[in-house]
Amino acid sequence: MSFLSLSHISKRYGAVEALHDVSLTLSKGGRLAILGPSGSGKTTLLRIIAGFEVPEIGTVVLDGEVLVGANQHVPSHRRQIGIVMQDGALFPHLSVADNVGFGLERGLAGRASQIKELLVMVGLDPALGIRSPDALSGGQQQRVALARALARAPRLLLLDEPFSALDATLRDTTRKAVSTLLQAAGITTILVTHDQSEALSFADQVAVMGEGHLLQLGTPQGVYRHPVSKPVASALGDAIILPARIAEGMAQCALGPVAVNDATARLDAEILLRPEQIKLTAPLTGTIGTVIECDFAGPFCAVTVRLDGGYALHMRQSSFNAPAQGARVGFTILGCAHIFTV
Ligand SMILES: Nc1ncnc2c1ncn2[C@@H]1O[C@H](COP(=O)(O)OP(=O)(O)OP(=O)(O)O)[C@@H](O)[C@H]1O
Numbered sequence: 001m002s003f004l005s006l007s008h009i010s011k012r013y014g015a016v017e018a019l020h021d022v023s024l025t026l027s028k029g030g031r032l033a034i035l036g037p038s039g040s041g042k043t044t045l046l047r048i049i050a051g052f053e054v055p056e057i058g059t060v061v062l063d064g065e066v067l068v069g070a071n072q073h074v075p076s077h078r079r080q081i082g083i084v085m086q087d088g089a090l091f092p093h094l095s096v097a098d099n100v101g102f103g104l105e106r107g108l109a110g111r112a113s114q115i116k117e118l119l120v121m122v123g124l125d126p127a128l129g130i131r132s133p134d135a136l137s138g139g140q141q142q143r144v145a146l147a148r149a150l151a152r153a154p155r156l157l158l159l160d161e162p163f164s165a166l167d168a169t170l171r172d173t174t175r176k177a178v179s180t181l182l183q184a185a186g187i188t189t190i191l192v193t194h195d196q197s198e199a200l201s202f203a204d205q206v207a208v209m210g211e212g213h214l215l216q217l218g219t220p221q222g223v224y225r226h227p228v229s230k231p232v233a234s235a236l237g238d239a240i241i242l243p244a245r246i247a248e249g250m251a252q253c254a255l256g257p258v259a260v261n262d263a264t265a266r267l268d269a270e271i272l273l274r275p276e277q278i279k280l281t282a283p284l285t286g287t288i289g290t291v292i293e294c295d296f297a298g299p300f301c302a303v304t305v306r307l308d309g310g311y312a313l314h315m316r317q318s319s320f321n322a323p324a325q326g327a328r329v330g331f332t333i334l335g336c337a338h339i340f341t342v
């Protein structure tokens with residue numbers, strides 16, 4: 001049985017339909033990442049689960065308890081749901097320790113040691129407890145916000161772009177630390193993020209939203225390799241989308257014949273290749289093109305190749321063997337191309 005179940009959630013703000021008939025389930029201990037363009041309804045969905053917003057239609061059931069339903073709305077403070085927003089939102093007038101202990105009773109025996117344990121749990125030195133939040137780095141503040149959410153032993157943890165204010169390195173280490181911590185504690189979590197690799201590496205389920213609709217829900221590998229539509233493919237990473245004619249398990253496209261993963265007979269379709277499936281080779285046989293741009297970006301170069309047929313392909317190549325501008329190149333395709341179903 002699912003631990004969290006959202007059924008047919010719709011929410012309007014005046015003329016804006018922020019959510020349209022969204023249904024999804026999450027198992028206990030599961031980790032769901034929600035991706036989607038700005039304004040697609042991600043925060044609204046979290047706010048409905050947390051109890052800060054009420055949908056016009058739909059139900060929310062957590063661990064068998066109806067939180068939202070017909071004539072039913074459990075107030076947010078009774079839901080035992082932890083939430084960490086994008087900016088951390090610590091109380092500036094409280095010390096770090098009092099922020100963490102905010103949800104714990106004042107006179108509770110062992111309160112101070114529990115706060116210390118929570119700080120250690122999120123990878124912070126308990127000595128930081130006496131500081132004021134503004135005397136911490138952005139990454140440290142984010143961890144304090146997480147410790148504060150964990151202090152109340154939430155049944156469900158909601159993270160709304162919690163790492164977006166951090167620089168790339170800190171973001172990576174904080175994300176890994178948090179991910180390990182949540183996995184070890186078996187806490188059911190929903191993470192909203194704009195970062196595709198963050199979503200794919202953090203979650204066991206990924207939901208892709210677009211204009212208030214849930215476009216696809218699946219495993220990270222499933223949604224990345226087999227997106228149902230172009231918007232889903234693009235939400236998850238760089239996508240090379242080519243018109244093709246399909247016959248006998250092969251797609252005829254601008255790159256020549258490419259194997260496809262779908263044997264269903266159909267003539268015209270659009271196929272998806274991820275840039276990492278395309279390897280540049282010497283221009284010996286098959287489709288050939290000319291490198292028209294090669295932008296150095298450290299570990300890789302962003303290479304644009306104009307095929308002799310006229311198509312321009314954008315891909316990444318290791319910066320150690322990237323071709324020079326003007327070079328003639330051929331192609332090898334790794335794996336199969338994917339055909340969209342929608
Ligand atoms: N309180 C509100 N009043 C009016 N419209 C709102 C309100 N909150 C959200 N919206 C609108 O609902 C839609 C969904 O907003 P939401 O904040 O859920 O998007 P999001 O996917 O979280 O976007 P972002 O990635 O930018 O955070 C947007 O069109 C937004 O303008």
Ligand SMILES: [Mg+2]
Pocket residue numbers: 042043044
């Ligand atoms: Mg948002």
